[in-house]
Amino acid sequence: MRNYRHSVSLDISKCKGCTTCLKRCPTEAIRIRDGHAQINSDRCIDCGECIKVCPHKAKRAVHDSLKDMKNYTVTVALPAPALYGQFNNLTNIDYIIDGLGKVGFDYVFEVACAAEMVSAYTRTYLGRDGVSKPVISSACPVITRMIGMNFPYLADHIMPLLPPVEIAAKLARDAAAREHPELSPTEIGVFLISPCPAKVSYVKNGFAGDKNNIDRVISVRDVYFALLDVMKNGSIPEGTSSAGMIGIGWATTGGESSAVFNDRYLAADGIENCIRVLEQIDNEDFTDLDFIELNACSGGCVGGAMTVANPYIAGARLGSLKRYLPVSPNRPADGDIPDYCFSDGEVHYDGGYTLSSDRNEAMRMMSEIESITAGLPGIDCGSCGAPTCEAFAEDIVKNETNADECTIIMRELFHECIERRRKELLSEKIGSSKPKNGAEVDSKK
Amino acid sequence: MSENVTFHFDVDGENFSSAGEASVLVKKKLRQLGISPEIIRRVSIAMYEGEINMVIHAEGGSADVTVTDKEVAIVLSDRGPGIPDVSLAMQEGYSTARDNIRALGFGAGMGLPNMKKYTDSMEIETKLGVGTTITMKVKLS
Numbered sequence A: 001m002r003n004y005r006h007s008v009s010l011d012i013s014k015c016k017g018c019t020t021c022l023k024r025c026p027t028e029a030i031r032i033r034d035g036h037a038q039i040n041s042d043r044c045i046d047c048g049e050c051i052k053v054c055p056h057k058a059k060r061a062v063h064d065s066l067k068d069m070k071n072y073t074v075t076v077a078l079p080a081p082a083l084y085g086q087f088n089n090l091t092n093i094d095y096i097i098d099g100l101g102k103v104g105f106d107y108v109f110e111v112a113c114a115a116e117m118v119s120a121y122t123r124t125y126l127g128r129d130g131v132s133k134p135v136i137s138s139a140c141p142v143i144t145r146m147i148g149m150n151f152p153y154l155a156d157h158i159m160p161l162l163p164p165v166e167i168a169a170k171l172a173r174d175a176a177a178r179e180h181p182e183l184s185p186t187e188i189g190v191f192l193i194s195p196c197p198a199k200v201s202y203v204k205n206g207f208a209g210d211k212n213n214i215d216r217v218i219s220v221r222d223v224y225f226a227l228l229d230v231m232k233n234g235s236i237p238e239g240t241s242s243a244g245m246i247g248i249g250w251a252t253t254g255g256e257s258s259a260v261f262n263d264r265y266l267a268a269d270g271i272e273n274c275i276r277v278l279e280q281i282d283n284e285d286f287t288d289l290d291f292i293e294l295n296a297c298s299g300g301c302v303g304g305a306m307t308v309a310n311p312y313i314a315g316a317r318l319g320s321l322k323r324y325l326p327v328s329p330n331r332p333a334d335g336d337i338p339d340y341c342f343s344d345g346e347v348h349y350d351g352g353y354t355l356s357s358d359r360n361e362a363m364r365m366m367s368e369i370e371s372i373t374a375g376l377p378g379i380d381c382g383s384c385g386a387p388t389c390e391a392f393a394e395d396i397v398k399n400e401t402n403a404d405e406c407t408i409i410m411r412e413l414f415h416e417c418i419e420r421r422r423k424e425l426l427s428e429k430i431g432s433s434k435p436k437n438g439a440e441v442d443s444k445k
Numbered sequence B: 001m002s003e004n005v006t007f008h009f010d011v012d013g014e015n016f017s018s019a020g021e022a023s024v025l026v027k028k029k030l031r032q033l034g035i036s037p038e039i040i041r042r043v044s045i046a047m048y049e050g051e052i053n054m055v056i057h058a059e060g061g062s063a064d065v066t067v068t069d070k071e072v073a074i075v076l077s078d079r080g081p082g083i084p085d086v087s088l089a090m091q092e093g094y095s096t097a098r099d100n101i102r103a104l105g106f107g108a109g110m111g112l113p114n115m116k117k118y119t120d121s122m123e124i125e126t127k128l129g130v131g132t133t134i135t136m137k138v139k140l141s
């Protein structure tokens, strides 16, 4: 996909060109060139893995800021449930809803509420005839993009419903517009409080097509710090949360699938695990499974790169916050799925890994890659700037780098040179044999 | 005339947890070659089943995948026990997999039938006590 707008980006001044992110990128989108990292935009899926691992904090997620509120007459906050798990000693979600008002939002619509609706619609959808099973959740944008890049065959297994953030945005916008008939749509600002860069790029690239109702995406982290300031005093909160157990459960792995209410599901997290699961369902027919929940982040959305707390600690906090909540107060009266909940944006295979659109050329390149790889050390050390020797060979064939970037081979050549020179010097000293090249002139003297 | 590309994989029979990895690698290569998703899926399913069979029934072996401008050919060769009755083994549901293998979800007796179903041709050469070589081809168009 060309001109893809990414949230994950690099601060060159901080990047030391170490190979940490190179090794961890699940799509091999990173190379080290001229001493610093470069991200290949066609391959980046905004999973945020490099942000999490960068020891120099050179990778970051670009997102909107709370200051952008001033561009709108009326503002609505859509807090993702992961936000609730960030706070230590929080006993009641109402404090957060109240705090969001104090921070300046006119309305709050909890993503968790929309999640409960999506859970109900998922159950309806799974019961329909002719649905390709297992159905894969559409909630994590990293996963849907990964499928588009790598698993075209699974594309029609993705649930065709909009993710909760989008449904929340639609309902919140409609409600605000009803309250303020005098305002034009551009005067209402809908702000998603997101745990991850993936949702930023989901919005910025208009993946929901015409159905995109989110104007700005701000980070859980920024909102967390803003809330700390206003939530200090322990007054009785005015706002009230209306989320239930199921909605809040969506922030951690297993929450979404347990709401399917049967045991024919699989829930996995961590991008590497998710890729393995996708590889396997791509090969086998998992007809005995109904539903697959995949979260790119360890622990689920609480593990997003724009959060503050450790995902497992946040998960435990959510566990106690939801303990006495009603199960699913926001489930729709009947499970019929309204039209607006269906997504327009189909996932298409974009062949991002194809060497060349001309098959013969691709075959030629592939043979060359194979033969170059065979001559490389095969230790995948990363010092050439590519994540593996094979990726390096591919870069050479694509003319993106050259063979002498391999420091291991260079070192061998260097040793050979030194050794040769040493022998030459030695033989000069003993005078027993003539040095080989170009040294004749000297020796005659 | 374009060149052919061959990929060779050793399939480790000792390490069950790595079973299925060669087919993932092949999938990656075929994507790089711009082969259509439909063909990739057929090749990788056939290859996966064959690879698993070599691990569970034959203590490993090797896989060679050759891509030409017309087809993808997969040759799986092992030095396992051989298959005593090929037409019986080809029947859906026939399996000699032991219980511990079944517990992992294998042993439905669907591997060989799937390999046949997803490829355009399949030949089995097998000799008791010597080994088995299976050659499968998937046409590119």
Ligand SMILES: Nc1ncnc2c1ncn2[C@@H]1O[C@H](COP(=O)(O)OP(=O)(O)OP(=O)(O)O)[C@@H](O)[C@H]1O
Residues within 6 Å of the ligand: B049, B053, B054, B057, B058, B078, B080, B081, B082, B083, B089, B090, B094, B095, B096, B097, B105, B106, B107, B108, B109, B110, B111, B112, B113, B132
């Ligand atoms: N490479 C092989 N060497 C020896 N025997 C084999 C080999 N491949 C298959 N067989 C025999 O053929 C039988 C049927 O194989 P098939 O792949 O169809 O089913 P399975 O492996 O038992 O179960 P499934 O593939 O559904 O997990 C096996 O149980 C085994 O007895």
Ligand code: SF4
Residues within 6 Å of the ligand: A047, A139, A140, A141, A142, A143, A195, A196, A197, A198, A199, A294, A295, A296, A297, A300, A301, A302, A303, A304, A305
């Ligand atoms: S798991 Fe959740 S937080 Fe992580 S990338 Fe996916 S949607 Fe974002």
Ligand SMILES: [Mg+2]
Residues within 6 Å of the ligand: B049, B052, B053, B107, B110, B111, B112
């Ligand atoms: Mg089998």
